[in-house]
């Protein structure tokens with residue numbers, strides 16, 4: 001932590017110092033400041049705040065929020081720092097509230113609940129809970145942070161069993177804009193806030209603790225199978241059949257990516273397959289497994305061992321877009337064709353070939369929504385859509401900001417091409433856009449539907465009447481920016 005004389009701190013830090021947080025403030029001359037900036041996953045997110053404040057408890061977060069709000073100081077909120085775009089979790093010139101010191105995970109055997117700090121990395125959460133033979137519906141990757149993942153929703157290896165990660169949160173400890181620390185749950189005074197935190201991002205306050213349902217952990221079966229790209233587009237039907245039959249085997253999940261990954265040998269189709277009940281080679285994967293394969297490491301394994309297989313390399317400039325559409329092979333085939341065109345363009349543009357492109361297809365079968373509804377509901381509005389759906393995360397990762405600026409319209413064009421094609425299929429578009437995969441120019445909160453937009457607006461007005469999280473915390477998808 002910093003130990004400069006008070007006068008040498010930037011003006012942005014003065015309100016924090018006056019509030020007694022000086023020992024938690026990092027300025028650019030501190031080595032820890034540089035370490036924290038470098039630890040963002042995406043290079044575009046490595047902005048330069050005037051200072052970083054690292055509270056170590058909910059009450060220190062409250063002190064920081066109150067001080068910043070009273071001073072009219074702009075700020076950003078960061079948990080795991082895995083957000084994919086500049087400004088969602090960091091800020092040039094303002095103050096970044098870095099929750100990095102609030103990262104513990106504790107299991108309560110009496111209630112069978114886990115209490116998890118926002119900046120925990122999922123690999124550490126799983127490690128801690130595994131000591132008690134328990135697990136939660138967290139990320140499929142090791143380094144992703146708890147806070148952004150759960151406030152956005154969270155697609156997990158356990159979603160077939162228990163729905164999205166957010167559907168498994170039973171209580172949120174939240175610091176509101178006026179510095180109050182409250183607990184929002186399904187039935188108490190803050191049940192309206194509880195609901196909108198399930199997908200509503202950083203619009204309402206800063207979550208300092210997530211309390212989640214746990215369930216028994218156990219060995220998994222899974223890993224990845226790398227296929228030659230030539231299995232596409234024929235493999236689209238295998239994916240569609242997997243999704244359509246998913247409710248018969250909710251323990252099995254599939255994430256099929258078409259990707260160009262130099263470290264994996266170029267262009268490939270990679271299927272990450274898991275069965276969380278540990279069933280070996282479950283029939284759900286048979287159709288896909290019959291396709292030509294380069295190699296696989298599928299075996300009886302552990303959650304920790306599978307986590308690296310959905311990892312994406314850090315320290316690139318990334319452009320991510322998302323779309324959700326009907327479980328339909330013709331749309332997947334179109335997406336693959338447009339992805340191939342995009343990859344050729346990137347290949348032509350990027351001298352030396354140091355880039356990755358990636359388009360992953362993830363089943364969102366209708367019955368996931370039933371889990372959400374049974375758990376009290378989230379705000380995605382997926383219940384409006386009558387069909388099984390497919391979520392895609394499409395991205396280009398390059399080494400310079402100039403190439404990233406060039407890539408953004410290219411990825412957008414690909415997504416718009418898929419959307420246009422999907423619109424030609426009956427009910428081809430599912431309206432929900434996944435906040436955690438979206439580009440900042442996508443209308444994420446609007447995609448949840450009018451009722452849910454109203455719920456979010458009402459909650460923001462009630463719990464943050466001065467609009468602190470709308471005006472002073474510009475990062476993330478803002479409810480005040482949603483147009484009717």
Ligand SMILES: Cc1cc2nc3c(=O)[nH]c(=O)nc-3n(C[C@H](O)[C@H](O)[C@H](O)COP(=O)(O)OP(=O)(O)OC[C@H]3O[C@@H](n4cnc5c(N)ncnc54)[C@H](O)[C@@H]3O)c2cc1C
Pocket residue numbers: 041076077078079080081082083084088089099118139140141144145146147148149151152153154155156201202205206207208310311312436437475476477
């Ligand atoms: C390699 C990789 C793998 C991934 N795997 C998955 C996956 O398996 N499933 C999936 O669904 N998603 C996955 N994602 C997406 C991931 O869920 C999002 O990037 C998520 O936002 C990361 O959480 P974080 O805490 O690291 O976010 P951060 O970048 O720290 O924050 C993201 C946003 O949430 C806000 N925020 C964070 N914490 C809080 C808080 N406590 N209170 C209020 N606002 C807060 C921030 O202000 C910011 O706007 C993956 C991403 C990457 C890069």
